[in-house]
Amino acid sequence: MILLRIALRNIAATKVRTLIIGLLITFGTMLVVVGGSLLSTLDRSMARSIIGSVSGHLQIYDSGARDALEFFSPPTGTPDLGQIADFPKVKAMLEALPEVDSVIPMGSDFAMVFSGNIMDVKIAELAQAIEKGDRERAKTLAEHVRKNIKLLQESLKGLDGFVNLDFNREEREEDLANLATAASDAFWADFLDAPAEKVVFLENKIARLAMDAKMLFLRYIGTDTEAFRKNFELFEVVKGQMIPPGKRGFLFSEFIYERQVKNQVAMRLDFIKENLDSGRKIKEDPKVASRIQQNMRQYKEILYQMDARQTEQLCARLREFLSVDEKEPEKLLEQFLDMNDENFSARYQFFYDEIAPLIVLYQVRIGDVLTIQSYTRSGSATAVNVPVYGTFRFRGMEKSALAGVYSLMDMMTYRDLYGYMSPDRRAENEALKAEKGVKYIPRSEAEDSMFGSDEGGEEAAPSADSEQGPTSEVAAPPAESGSERPSTALDEFADVDMSEGGQRYGAELLNRVYPQSEIDSGVVTNAAVRLADGVDLEVGRAAVEKVLKEAGLPLNVVDWRQASGLVGQFLGVVWIVLFSAILIIFLVALVIINNSMVMATLDRTREIGTMRAIGAQRSYVLKMFLIESTVLGVGFGILGTLLGSMLIVFLGRVGIPAVSDELYFLFAGSHLYPVLLPGHLITAFVVVFVVSLASTLYPARLAARIQPVKAMGKED
Amino acid sequence: MSDVVVLSNVSKEYPLGKLVVPALKEVSLSIGAGEFVSIAGPSGSGKTTLLNLVGCVDTPTSGAVIVDGLDTARLSERDLTRLRLEKLGFIFQSFNLIAVLDTFQNVEFPLLLQGKQSRKERREVVSELLERVGLDKHHHHRPNELSGGQRQRVAIARALVTRPRIVLADEPTANLDTGTGGAIIDLMKSINETQGTTFIFSTHDARVMKHADRVIRLEDGRIVSSGDIAPNGAAGSRPELSVQEGPAPYLAGE
Ligand SMILES: Nc1ncnc2c1ncn2[C@@H]1O[C@H](COP(=O)(O)OP(=O)(O)OP(=O)(O)O)[C@@H](O)[C@H]1O
Ligand SMILES: [Mg+2]
Numbered sequence: 020m021i022l023l024r025i026a027l028r029n030i031a032a033t034k035v036r037t038l039i040i041g042l043l044i045t046f047g048t049m050l051v052v053v054g055g056s057l058l059s060t061l062d063r064s065m066a067r068s069i070i071g072s073v074s075g076h077l078q079i080y081d082s083g084a085r086d087a088l089e090f091f092s093p094p095t096g097t098p099d100l101g102q103i104a105d106f107p108k109v110k111a112m113l114e115a116l117p118e119v120d121s122v123i124p125m126g127s128d129f130a131m132v133f134s135g136n137i138m139d140v141k142i143a144e145l146a147q148a149i150e151k152g153d154r155e156r157a158k159t160l161a162e163h164v165r166k167n168i169k170l171l172q173e174s175l176k177g178l179d180g181f182v183n184l185d186f187n188r189e190e191r192e193e194d195l196a197n198l199a200t201a202a203s204d205a206f207w208a209d210f211l212d213a214p215a216e217k218v219v220f221l222e223n224k225i226a227r228l229a230m231d232a233k234m235l236f237l238r239y240i241g242t243d244t245e246a247f248r249k250n251f252e253l254f255e256v257v258k259g260q261m262i263p264p265g266k267r268g269f270l271f272s273e274f275i276y277e278r279q280v281k282n283q284v285a286m287r288l289d290f291i292k293e294n295l296d297s298g299r300k301i302k303e304d305p306k307v308a309s310r311i312q313q314n315m316r317q318y319k320e321i322l323y324q325m326d327a328r329q330t331e332q333l334c335a336r337l338r339e340f341l342s343v344d345e346k347e348p349e350k351l352l353e354q355f356l357d358m359n360d361e362n363f364s365a366r367y368q369f370f371y372d373e374i375a376p377l378i379v380l381y382q383v384r385i386g387d388v389l390t391i392q393s394y395t396r397s398g399s400a401t402a403v404n405v406p407v408y409g410t411f412r413f414r415g416m417e418k419s420a421l422a423g424v425y426s427l428m429d430m431m432t433y434r435d436l437y438g439y440m441s442p443d444r445r446a447e448n449e450a451l452k453a454e455k456g457v458k459y460i461p462r463s464e465a466e467d468s469m470f471g472s473d474e475g476g477e478e479a480a481p482s483a484d485s486e487q488g489p490t491s492e493v494a495a496p497p498a499e500s501g502s503e504r505p506s507t508a509l510d511e512f513a514d515v516d517m518s519e520g521g522q523r524y525g526a527e528l529l530n531r532v533y534p535q536s537e538i539d540s541g542v543v544t545n546a547a548v549r550l551a552d553g554v555d556l557e558v559g560r561a562a563v564e565k566v567l568k569e570a571g572l573p574l575n576v577v578d579w580r581q582a583s584g585l586v587g588q589f590l591g592v593v594w595i596v597l598f599s600a601i602l603i604i605f606l607v608a609l610v611i612i613n614n615s616m617v618m619a620t621l622d623r624t625r626e627i628g629t630m631r632a633i634g635a636q637r638s639y640v641l642k643m644f645l646i647e648s649t650v651l652g653v654g655f656g657i658l659g660t661l662l663g664s665m666l667i668v669f670l671g672r673v674g675i676p677a678v679s680d681e682l683y684f685l686f687a688g689s690h691l692y693p694v695l696l697p698g699h700l701i702t703a704f705v706v707v708f709v710v711s712l713a714s715t716l717y718p719a720r721l722a723a724r725i726q727p728v729k730a731m732g733k734e735d
Numbered sequence: 736m737s738d739v740v741v742l743s744n745v746s747k748e749y750p751l752g753k754l755v756v757p758a759l760k761e762v763s764l765s766i767g768a769g770e771f772v773s774i775a776g777p778s779g780s781g782k783t784t785l786l787n788l789v790g791c792v793d794t795p796t797s798g799a800v801i802v803d804g805l806d807t808a809r810l811s812e813r814d815l816t817r818l819r820l821e822k823l824g825f826i827f828q829s830f831n832l833i834a835v836l837d838t839f840q841n842v843e844f845p846l847l848l849q850g851k852q853s854r855k856e857r858r859e860v861v862s863e864l865l866e867r868v869g870l871d872k873h874h875h876h877r878p879n880e881l882s883g884g885q886r887q888r889v890a891i892a893r894a895l896v897t898r899p900r901i902v903l904a905d906e907p908t909a910n911l912d913t914g915t916g917g918a919i920i921d922l923m924k925s926i927n928e929t930q931g932t933t934f935i936f937s938t939h940d941a942r943v944m945k946h947a948d949r950v951i952r953l954e955d956g957r958i959v960s961s962g963d964i965a966p967n968g969a970a971g972s973r974p975e976l977s978v979q980e981g982p983a984p985y986l987a988g989e
Contacts, residue, residue, distance in 0.1 A: 021840070021843075021844065021847045024836070024840070025833070025835055025836065028835030028836070029835055032834075032835055625829075625831060626831070626833055626834065629825075629827070629831040629833070630844075631792075631816065632790070632792050632819060632825050633819065633820065633824075633825055633844070633845050633848070633893070633894075634817070634819045634820025634821070634845055634848045634849075634897075635816070635820075635848055636813060636816050637812075637816075639848070726792070727792040727816075727819070728787055728792045730792075730825070730827060730831050731783060731786075731787055731792065731827065731828075731905060
């Protein structure tokens with residue numbers, strides 16, 4: 020066909036123009052195919068992550084809520100989601116729908132958990148030994164505490180150089196003075212003879228100074244744990260066991276447990292090992308090397324935890340292992356922790372074989388009863404004890420901090436923390452108040468630390484003296500850090516009686532098996548709706564909305580994307596960015612093709628005039644131009660589609676590694692394997708076709724209007 | 736003999752800003768089938784304008800242009816295009832070949848527009864014509880690989896490929912040297928003689944004019960002499976006649 024020949028010749032004849040348009044179109048179509056396929060795959064993997072972990076397909080919550088439900092947004096205080104009135108009714112109604120599989124009640128919040136630092140633990144053990152009259156043990160422990168005080172003194176002195184904050188200078192001086200007292204020989208000389216006062220002094224003034232004091236910031240979801248386990252297919256218990264059905268219980272997110280509850284030195288070693296296993300080198304990777312440096316500075320974390328005998332024992336083993344003569348435990352440990360690519364695996368092994376058994380590897384152990392302190396909706400301080408049954412993770416997202424952000428607890432404990440005391444809990448509280456005499460506050464300094472310690476004090480110290488106001492006053496502003504220690508907070512928690520190990524609070528409660536009716540009734544702030552297999556999200560959503568509306572229930576229904584918060588919106592944003600980029604590229608292509616074609620009509624006026632003179636109709640000229648740009652567009656469109664498809668197929672084979680935690684979550688695993696979707700190929704084609712036609716319409720009409728006379732006369 | 740071109744009282748005015756430039760004034764003329772006619776006249780006298788009107792690429796301001804018995808004023812744009820394709824052939828001063836097509840394709844082009852012949856028929860016709868104009872070795876040369884004379888031969892072949900009744904040529908030799916120009920006119924003349932195609936061409940060149948059966952002289956938009964109509968299209972003594980009529984001072988001045 021002659022027109023095609025002319026078009027091809029013209030395309031070949033104008034190389035620069037062809038190249039520019041070709042690049043644009045190739046790139047544009049590649050972007051459509053690659054970007055579209057990536058995002059669609061990402062959308063699927065995200066759906067899998069989010070639906071399969073905490074959100075379910077839909078979430079429902081009070082339409083009068085002040086805040087929006089956003090699971091994966093950074094916490095900005097406790098969101099006020101209101102409550103689902105009469106959850107059992109809602110659940111029954113929705114589960115009756117054929118589209119709905121199940122409805123899982125939820126509530127999420129956060130709390131600070133003070134996991135006692137080693138000073139705390141040792142001082143408490145000391146107090147216990149004294150109480151029991153175990154003099155031998157008390158002596159060892161006293162020495163251990165004294166050793167730790169010395170170490171503490173050194174580190175605080177060292178810190179003095181740069182911690183020079185004016186607002187707490189006085190306190191700092193007081194701390195140092197107290198420390199000096201506690202370190203003095205006089206303090207310890209007659210310690211075992213008159214310990215009571217001194218133990219209190221240690222508990223109140225010294226323990227909180229220890230730098231390894233750990234504040235755990237926990238975000239948790241309170242839920243019907245059995246329903247949760249059954250409905251979120253990615254959920255799996257890692258350590259310990261599942262919370263028994265109907266019981267109170269807590270499951271740590273494995274991620275949080277390994278990263279925050281674990282001893283820091285051990286945690287860093289794990290991090291390094293993981294990196295070395297994936298082929299990185301300490302020598303080459305500054306991120307890995309910095310962990311070595313940090314560990315070398317943190318030998319105290321280990322030494323703090325050992326008494327004199329254990330320290331001596333370890334030193335001997337270390338001298339043997341390292342074949343050195345060093346006597347000083349600090350130096351020895353520092354040398355040991357100074358690892359390199361060659362000796363890392365041997366030392367890692369040594370650490371877990373010889374050192375780990377001597378220290379507290381996890382600050383909260385599985386089987387422990389965890390005390391969670393929080394402020395209720397009405398602003399009053401509360402605390403509950405809950406047994407830690409184990410840890411869990413979402414399959415495929417082991418390494419994601421985002422996926423690991425939530426720990427899990429039963430609905431009853433959640434409600435207690437939320438501030439709506441269950442009837443049985445209330446009764447128990449009354450009983451406890453009656454027995455005032457036995458009140459024992461072993462961790463009063465813990466509360467002190469919680470709101471006044473040097474680290475993390477600013478996290479969230481709600482104004483303690485706020486009245487028992489409405490729920491809206493909960494999100495108290497963070498206290499100006501350190502400027503004024505809200506000591507009233509201490510008093511408030513003092514009223515909440517938390518006896519050790521939860522024997523008193525809850526010995527009975529913690530063993531109770533709650534019936535389903537009790538789990539479902541009471542505060543439920545939001546609920547996940549799992550749709551039946553194969554039900555389209557929008558169809559399911561419409562069905563749920565319809566039924567709720569008919570029942571006159573004022574509930575918001577949001578899909579997993581909205582419910583996931585920033586993460587879900589992230590994909591929306593990326594779609595918009597991609598869409599804009601494609602739009603811009605094709606707009607530019609459109610303008611350039613248009614311009615170059617207009618130029619071509621001018622350049623080729625004589626030629627077109629000649630064609631018209633010797634008998635070509637206008638439509639012929641029109642066709643000639645349209646074919647030219649279509650050939651250009653479709654040709655490079657095919658090239659771009661082909662390149663893009665090849666790239667996607669290639670990426671689908673090797674996978675795109677999740678280089679950051681966010682990606683890990685979005686990819687629902689370590690790699691994203693993009694899939695080529697025919698839809699995007701078709702889109703790319705349609706877009707290219709439309710753009711090349713649209714861009715030539717004007718120049719083609721211009722060309723068709725060229726008069727045959729233009730062929731006459733002399734050449735210009 | 737039948738007239739293939741008849742002009743009666745044709746005027747053409749071009750608007751030029753607020754003025755109108757009269758390019759042709761009340762021109763009447765008829766050209767018979769098989770004539771070999773030259774249009775002569777000084778620059779700006781209206782030669783191109785006249786050829787454009789006959790070639791149906793322009794319309795008169797007043798008067799009638801009848802081509803092959805058809806009143807062009809009554810034809811639509813599409814029909815005029817059709818008329819050009821079927822009945823007319825054009826040879827241009829600047830050759831006007833399609834740059835991206837080779838010799839063969841350029842000549843073949845009008846046949847493709849007509850779409851009447853098979854590939855094989857086209858090949859035969861084009862090859863024969865190219866042989867006739869002496870370009871049988873140059874089928875696959877692009878226009879820019881050909882000399883001016885060769886290009887004009889391609890253009891002649893293209894103009895003839897549809898076997899038109901009339902071939903119009905506006906200064907076909909103006910861009911060629913004298914020798915080549917002469918050869919082109921000889922070629923045209925021989926085709927005129929063998930196939931009876933009517934040729935109407937304009938020129939400034941007296942030597943070219945000599946070949947014409949008849950010379951129509953224009954001056955300032957009017958015909959000052961329309962020569963004698965040759966009895967049978969044969970050259971005979973026409974050249975002398977033309978030369979006699981040609982005003983020597985004007986020719987010298989060109
Ligand atoms: N498109 C136009 N617009 C305005 N005036 C025009 C146009 N074409 C021709 N003319 C004028 O019409 C007159 C006749 O022009 P034409 O081109 O027919 O002369 P010509 O005999 O072909 O001259 P030449 O020998 O220089 O080619 C001239 O005065 C010219 O300026
Ligand atoms: Mg002219």
